[in-house]
Amino acid sequence: MRAAAIQMNSTTDVDANVAAAERLVRAAAADGADLVVLPEKWSLLGAGETMAELAQPLDGPVIEAARSWARDLEVELVAGSVAERVPGRDLMSNTSLLISSDGEIAATYRKIHMFDVDVGGVSYRESAHELAGNEIVIAPLAGDHVLGMTVCYDLRFPELFRILALSGASVITVPSAFTAVTGRDHWEVLLRARAIENSLFVVAAGQVGKAPPEYESWGHSMVVDPWGEVLDVVTGGEGFAIADIESEALERVRSQVPSLANRRADTYRWPDAEGGINGG
Numbered sequence: 244m245r246a247a248a249i250q251m252n253s254t255t256d257v258d259a260n261v262a263a264a265e266r267l268v269r270a271a272a273a274d275g276a277d278l279v280v281l282p283e284k285w286s287l288l289g290a291g292e293t294m295a296e297l298a299q300p301l302d303g304p305v306i307e308a309a310r311s312w313a314r315d316l317e318v319e320l321v322a323g324s325v326a327e328r329v330p331g332r333d334l335m336s337n338t339s340l341l342i343s344s345d346g347e348i349a350a351t352y353r354k355i356h357m358f359d360v361d362v363g364g365v366s367y368r369e370s371a372h373e374l375a376g377n378e379i380v381i382a383p384l385a386g387d388h389v390l391g392m393t394v395c396y397d398l399r400f401p402e403l404f405r406i407l408a409l410s411g412a413s414v415i416t417v418p419s420a421f422t423a424v425t426g427r428d429h430w431e432v433l434l435r436a437r438a439i440e441n442s443l444f445v446v447a448a449g450q451v452g453k454a455p456p457e458y459e460s461w462g463h464s465m466v467v468d469p470w471g472e473v474l475d476v477v478t479g480g481e482g483f484a485i486a487d488i489e490s491e492a493l494e495r496v497r498s499q500v501p502s503l504a505n506r507r508a509d510t511y512r513w514p515d516a517e518g519g520i521n522g523g
Contacts, residue, residue, distance in 0.1 A: 244386055246278040246414065247271035247485040248448035249323075250464040250477050253282070255289035255455055257297060261308055263481065271483045272316040278384065278488070280448040281309075281323030282464070283337070283395045283420040288454045291372035298326035298335040301348065306340065314346030319384055323418035323448060324354060324394045334374035339394050339418055341382050350382035352392035356400055363424035365457055369396075379403065381410050387490055388413045391443075395419035398433050398447075401440065408441035408503060413493055415443060419460075420450035426461025431473070439471040442497045444488050451479065469496040 249267045253260045264285050271279045286305045287294055299305050305325060313320040320342040327338040337354035353376030357369040380392045391412030397403055398417055407415055415437065421430050430449075438445040444467065451462030465476040466486040474486035497503065 247276035252452040298328035352380040391415040
């Protein structure tokens, strides 16, 4: 399988974003991609209030367009994440979709961890407009691969990635709008760490550049193999990183360094509320 991580500079102009996404998805497919991954909030990136106002349901025109690309190009498409309007709810969801090569929605993941932080002089409060998901999602891909789904800030929570790996994931997608401030020091380190510690491929598609009101994303979209090697990366500007996702490489690494097999689950204890080790 050949996987591509699309890099975009999305804004609040939905029509322009969708046009750019289609152009890049088609270019990646023309370069041989079987799996194409769009970044977080690829169709709409801006202030929370704006995204809440312009959010669409999953049967809206944005996802209908993405489904048509997957069907026309016969690729599996991770539609990064979109601002999903859910009927009967005040808050939107930050939702990632796996769209099959026949244009059907094969899996739906709603971002679990809300980005409520203060970095680079900017306050981010996703929880003010977004409802956190509570379901960990894997899904089969064409061939013998299994997809684990995450979004951006999820990258900082190794528990999620370990559960995905133990659930059978061989490749994990990380559509993101990682901040430039944190990205310089953390992005590649975290991506490579998640790939190494779980012995799997990571396909990370990022936003790049500035978006309203005062956001700046790091870019550096990349594909990382189970050994932690960056197979391809696109740094500045729009484009895509593309590389082969080989089952043989995954099996080789898991044979050489069988850290998943060597786990001692019977000895692991979560700290209790007082900071002690349960059962200790």
